[in-house]
Amino acid sequence: MPKLAIDRDFLREFADLEKPVQERVEEVFAKFDHATHTGLHLEKIAHARDRRFRTIRIDRFHRGVVLAPESGDIYTLLKVLPHDDAYMWAGRRTASVNSATGRIEIRDSEAIESVRPHLEQMAAAQQREESAALFSGVSDADLRRLGIDPQTLDFARVLTDPVQLETAKAFLPPTQWQVLYGLATGMSPEEVWDELGAAITEDGDGFDPEDLDAAVRRSPDRLVLVEGPRELMAVFARPFDLWRVYLHPMQREAAEARHSGPARVMGGPGTGKTVVALHRARALAERGAGPVLVTTFTSTLAESLAAGMKVLADTPEMLEAVTVENVDRLAHRVFREVHGQPRLLKPPQERELWSTAAERTGTDFSPAFLAEEWRQVILAKQTDSADAYLAAKRTGRGRRLGSAQKARVWQAVCEFQRELREGDLWTHESVCAEAARILAERDEKPYRHVVVDEAQDLSAEKWRLLRAAVPQAPDDVFIAGDTHQRIYANRISLREVGIDVAGRSRRLRVNYRTTAQILGWSLELLHGESIDDMDGGLETLAGCRSEVSGLPPQLTGFANRTAELRALADTVQEWLASDVLPGEIGVAARSNRLAQEAADALVGAGVPARMLSGGRAEEDAVSVGTMHRMKGLEFRCLAVVGADADQIPSAKAITPESEDAVAHANDLQRERCLLFVACTRARELLNVTWQGEPSPFLPGAG
Numbered sequence: 001m002p003k004l005a006i007d008r009d010f011l012r013e014f015a016d017l018e019k020p021v022q023e024r025v026e027e028v029f030a031k032f033d034h035a036t037h038t039g040l041h042l043e044k045i046a047h048a049r050d051r052r053f054r055t056i057r058i059d060r061f062h063r064g065v066v067l068a069p070e071s072g073d074i075y076t077l078l079k080v081l082p083h084d085d086a087y088m089w090a091g092r093r094t095a096s097v098n099s100a101t102g103r104i105e106i107r108d109s110e111a112i113e114s115v116r117p118h119l120e121q122m123a124a125a126q127q128r129e130e131s132a133a134l135f136s137g138v139s140d141a142d143l144r145r146l147g148i149d150p151q152t153l154d155f156a157r158v159l160t161d162p163v164q165l166e167t168a169k170a171f172l173p174p175t176q177w178q179v180l181y182g183l184a185t186g187m188s189p190e191e192v193w194d195e196l197g198a199a200i201t202e203d204g205d206g207f208d209p210e211d212l213d214a215a216v217r218r219s220p221d222r223l224v225l226v227e228g229p230r231e232l233m234a235v236f237a238r239p240f241d242l243w244r245v246y247l248h249p250m251q252r253e254a255a256e257a258r259h260s261g262p263a264r265v266m267g268g269p270g271t272g273k274t275v276v277a278l279h280r281a282r283a284l285a286e287r288g289a290g291p292v293l294v295t296t297f298t299s300t301l302a303e304s305l306a307a308g309m310k311v312l313a314d315t316p317e318m319l320e321a322v323t324v325e326n327v328d329r330l331a332h333r334v335f336r337e338v339h340g341q342p343r344l345l346k347p348p349q350e351r352e353l354w355s356t357a358a359e360r361t362g363t364d365f366s367p368a369f370l371a372e373e374w375r376q377v378i379l380a381k382q383t384d385s386a387d388a389y390l391a392a393k394r395t396g397r398g399r400r401l402g403s404a405q406k407a408r409v410w411q412a413v414c415e416f417q418r419e420l421r422e423g424d425l426w427t428h429e430s431v432c433a434e435a436a437r438i439l440a441e442r443d444e445k446p447y448r449h450v451v452v453d454e455a456q457d458l459s460a461e462k463w464r465l466l467r468a469a470v471p472q473a474p475d476d477v478f479i480a481g482d483t484h485q486r487i488y489a490n491r492i493s494l495r496e497v498g499i500d501v502a503g504r505s506r507r508l509r510v511n512y513r514t515t516a517q518i519l520g521w522s523l524e525l526l527h528g529e530s531i532d533d534m535d536g537g538l539e540t541l542a543g544c545r546s547e548v549s550g551l552p553p554q555l556t557g558f559a560n561r562t563a564e565l566r567a568l569a570d571t572v573q574e575w576l577a578s579d580v581l582p583g584e585i586g587v588a589a590r591s592n593r594l595a596q597e598a599a600d601a602l603v604g605a606g607v608p609a610r611m612l613s614g615g616r617a618e619e620d621a622v623s624v625g626t627m628h629r630m631k632g633l634e635f636r637c638l639a640v641v642g643a644d645a646d647q648i649p650s651a652k653a654i655t656p657e658s659e660d661a662v663a664h665a666n667d668l669q670r671e672r673c674l675l676f677v678a679c680t681r682a683r684e685l686l687n688v689t690w691q692g693e694p695s696p697f698l699p700g701a702g
């Protein structure tokens with residue numbers, strides 16, 4: 001039975017076709033799986049360079065271009081174009097199998113052949129001037145090993161200038177172009193080979209260059225094989241949600257692998273960790289071993305995961321097998337089942353209780369210090385006695401405490417906890433710790449698998465709850481996160497909370513969100529910072545890259561806030577005038593107050609703008625919010641306002657160095673990470689502004 005594969009570029013173009021043409025495309029291909037290829041009336045193309053390209057009638061004016069195998073039964077839909085354009089497009093192209101990756105490649109052979117003589121002449125002229133060929137330092141053997149085929153190799157040999165290579169992107173086979181581009185930018189063949197690593201599915205040789213079926217199956221990042229009309233309609237219904245069906249091989253591997261225990265996926269911003277987490281949840285639900293929990297640290301992020309899950313889980317049974325909720329919600333649910341509704345302590349009440357505890361026990365530690373010590377050491381390490389506290393490692397707490405001081409802190413903590421007990425008072429943390437205790441004692445766990453997104457921001461008691469929510473079994477815990485994007489104070493070690501991912505970590509490197517220019521500049525923000533990997537080592541963003549090129553971030557300083565916000569309104573209006581929709585624009589500020597000022601300035605200038613509250617961007621208004629609220633969102637155009645020395649780092653968020661040097665350094669790092677998170681929400685354009693002195697974190701400002 002013939003099968004249909006759809007090219008990802010076509011799907012994007014499908015969205016731009018007129019509705020009646022879209023409907024015809026759906027009708028024509030819906031019949032595909034019960035037709036034979038002859039029944040489909042695939043027409044040969046006279047004078048085609050590659051006889052495997054065929055066309056199919058869509059309506060009076062349009063033709064589809066299909067790649068038909070000579071043997072095998074997978075047909076690939078590549079294009080739908082007006083009649084003459086379709087014939088021209090198909091007539092000039094050839095399909096081949098990349099010898100390094102085994103994946104399918106399509107090139108515009110006619111363009112390669114017609115440009116080549118001109119380049120050759122230029123090369124000959126330059127040789128007389130003794131300027132070198134672009135790849136003179138790379139041997140043919142290396143090029144071949146990296147999958148460069150004879151036609152591309154011959155072409156590469158006449159290139160003398162990187163600009164020529166840029167232009168050739170439009171017609172060379174894409175993977176081979178990337179290889180050449182890597183070499184042209186100074187990478188060694190070994191480095192390029194490593195880059196190809198994820199794409200190399202089997203050991204180099206042995207790919208049959210004629211076996212297109214096998215090549216299609218090896219190309220899930222580019223071609224999706226649809227299983228029947230229902231799946232076909234689902235693909236056509238969401239042409240923009242490419243992540244739904246086309247996964248990078250590394251993403252697919254991370255989503256589908258089987259593990260003997262907990263596993264995780266790491267990677268810089270926009271590399272598709274959330275996408276992998278959702279696919280993982282679907283894969284686990286499909287395996288049917290038991291209920292899956294998908295979770296994260298805020299309700300806003302959980303909402304967007306739930307929306308993603310709805311897109312992915314296409315049957316009611318699958319949706320039922322997967323629960324999406326944030327960890328606090330799970331904690332409160334488990335707690336309520338046993339104790340009923342908790343009486344929660346409000347932050348001012350908590351401060352008062354700490355002051356009283358400090359007074360009664362005669363210690364001079366500040367309420368804020370005691371509260372942090374309780375959260376980060378006593379709760380985080382489950383410290384339940386004075387001796388345990390004396391022995392506890394106080395990771396992340398800089399101020400050294402002698403044993404006499406520790407004894408006084410312990411007394412104050414006991415006093416605070418006594419007040420909680422006697423008043424039956426709880427905090428979110430103690431609710432979570434209690435829920436973890438309840439589940440740890442149960443033999444029957446509520447879930448079989450847990451998938452955690454934005455893992456870097458969860459506290460130790462939350463991890464303990466999640467650990468206790470699933471049995472220790474294969475594929476029990478799956479973690480997605482990036483410690484470079486940690487924006488809250490929790491620094492934990494996965495091992496200490498009973499989660500061992502050793503040997504089961506994967507790293508994603510290709511950024512699908514941001515342009516290379518925005519990503520490169522944002523990475524500079526964190527340059528030189530040592531950031532832990534939650535597993536005893538250091539995390540790295542090395543190799544994180546985007547394959548999309550765009551404009552560099554625009555950095556501008558102003559004399560005062562009024563001028564800065566006036567310029568913001570002008571910029572946003574320019575974006576709107578260039579066809580960007582209001583919902584595709586975001587404005588981020590460090591403080592809620594400045595965000596509100598920015599929103600007011602936009603509304604005052606007649607721009608529809610709304611403060612982010614639930615976290616969801618609205619289609620008809622520019623979204624304005626704090627950098628914390630930006631987490632998990634993305635915008636075509638993003639303005640970061642108030643990137644001043646006074647706002648970033650925010651003095652309120654920084655522990656004075658004199659009080660605690662380690663906490664001070666950690667707080668500074670967190671502020672950097674927050675700015676990094678905000679800037680990496682931009683897809684195409686990023687505009688960063690400040691008044692007076694720029695933030696010391698900004699690369700290239702001032």
Ligand SMILES: Nc1ncnc2c1ncn2[C@@H]1O[C@H](COP(=O)(O)OP(=O)(O)OP(=O)(O)O)[C@@H](O)[C@H]1O
Pocket residue numbers: 242243246247248251267268269270271272273274275276482485511512513632634680
């Ligand atoms: N294979 C893919 N094909 C097309 N688009 C993709 C793919 N993977 C991810 N994306 C898109 O890239 C963007 C970033 O993906 P995602 O939010 O999963 O990344 P992330 O690593 O979780 O990001 P961050 O850590 O910055 O929050 C999204 O718009 C997503 O739809």
